[in-house]
Amino acid sequence: MTSGHARLLRDMVRIRVVEETLADYYRDEQQMRTPTHFSIGQEATAVGVCAATTTRDWVYTAHRSHAPYLAKGGDLKAMVAELYGKQAGCAHGRGGSIHLVDRAVGFAGSAAILGEMIPVAVGTAWAFARSGEPRAAITFFGDGATEEGVFAESLNLAAMRRAPVVFVCENNLYSISSPIGARQPAGSTIRDRAGAAGVTAVQVDGNDVFAVHDAARRALRHCWEGRGPYLLELATYRWREHVGPGFDHGHDQGYRPVGETEGWMARCPILRATETLREQDPDIDRTVAEWRVRFDDEIQSAVAYAKEQSFPDVEALLDGAYQPVPR
């Protein structure tokens, strides 16, 4: 199969292996003491979009940060060490899962208040445009964040300033336990609200990594060519509960219908991409299995590494509040 397509599938498999492993350690050992919002099920959105970027394009995300961080090329060991609260973490134990950062690859930061990284990306994009370089800023957020006033403000501001920003909405139908039907009126879509604000916007099957990737390439080209902002509304679904390693659709949990969740799991982005590529690579199951072994080794090493790293020095608690800390 073509290396481009293989890469997309491979990156999704890596994220899935990493996240499922971390979820188990998180639950069983209670050593990653920070709220963690796993990306399981939402691999295609992150991979499809980030694969269309260069390191000069910056990505901002909200709380569900792991898949975009890894898809952008973020350092896995630094991410895991951060979850364990170690000095070797990407934010030196001051950020946790919700404040990941890896500037070397253009992962500019994640933050936790719903919607707050949306205008930040608009500002960075505008700064890029001012410099004259063909660079874009991308911001990931969920359907819940689109109800925040700052979302509407940011669409308007981006359109007015013609900012090269790609708004990536991962519409997974839920805001914690609240279904989208309880929050947004029937007959309106996020795509339409963006369009009404003067932003080019499309809806894409967020679990089809190839469709996401194609749409992202169009969006980025739109930005690089100075044609202004773009919004991708990607339909997807998270498999686990909003925060934490558990499932929330079992008969005894009950806030997402069992049938609904199982239906989405059957339309797994990885399974779908595997089937799409089977014709190109009849041996694809073995390829994927080999990847899984490789990535399992990788994540186990990263966890072992994180565990043996030291915690930040308590004496340095105040460092970095005002003055830069040496690297």
Added chain:
Amino acid sequence: MRTLTYWQAISEATVQCMEADEGIFIAGEGVDDVKGTFGTTKEAFARFGASRVIDVPNSENATAGFAVGAAAGGLRPLLVHTRADFMFLALDPLVNLAAKWRYMYGGDKGGVPVVTRGVVGRGWGQGATHSQSPHATFAHYAGLYVAAPASPADAKGLLVQALTGDTPVVLVENRNLYPLTGEVPAEATGIPFGVGRIARRGDDVTVVATSLMVHEAERAADQLAERGISTEVVDVRSLRPLDERIICESVARTGRLVVADTSWARYGFTAEVAAVVAEHIPHVLTAPIRRLALPDCPAPVSWPLEEAFHPGAGGIVEACLRLCGQTQGDLPALADVAAGFQGPY
């Protein structure tokens, strides 16, 4: 040294810094209009135009977030709020992002030096939501610098420091100070944050003041001198960092403290100064600390209510007299600082 008004000093600092650093841009509602934010952005717009003096939509939250992102991308935003009360709409990006950016990403990825100017509109019936000064609100949060310049020289010096430094800054400007004149250095030299000044030397009582209250304390000191009371006026300049040393050194000498603020007492600037003195030098006080602040209600509109509401030189005189065991007697009441303001707004 030549003399400028407070607003001219702000304009000069702005233009000089924008000339020296192409990355500085101004963003605010109506910053490019004919009034030019009481004259403070007019010259900048004339010199640098719409690409660097940007009229933004009425979106305080997104505009502040935009500024954070622009700063992360290497630019230097100067946000301007013609009305400081609107800054509450920008709390999330300033307090949750700008203030915390450097720390929460590890301390070694850089900060976002967003500078925000908020104009406080006290006077002529601005009312409950158009006359607030949010300096204590922002000063509560580690990661920000917050200052309230009280003189034209400081208005320039603190703005220069903000626009050339690495820390996000909130500058609070009381409109009643805008016509004040004072000597202002021609060069664009910064005044460090966290360093106060003695606005007036004295021996009998210390008035620690911020913003407009510095001016009011100086007026009060003139009248108190007629009664043989020598008043030391400490202008903190910055609320965060707070110059604890200059406050304590003064109170240690006089033994009497009045703290004067343009905002409320509860959980505010006056509370902080009183706490600092109580923590470090409680034994020097010969009388309880007096706090001069807004009464515990929102700002009214009707003129006599407004006069009663806002503290001023008269209140400072009364507080100092009491601490020195004297009464008002036949001392004439000082005129309100906003007396003579020509409306409309």
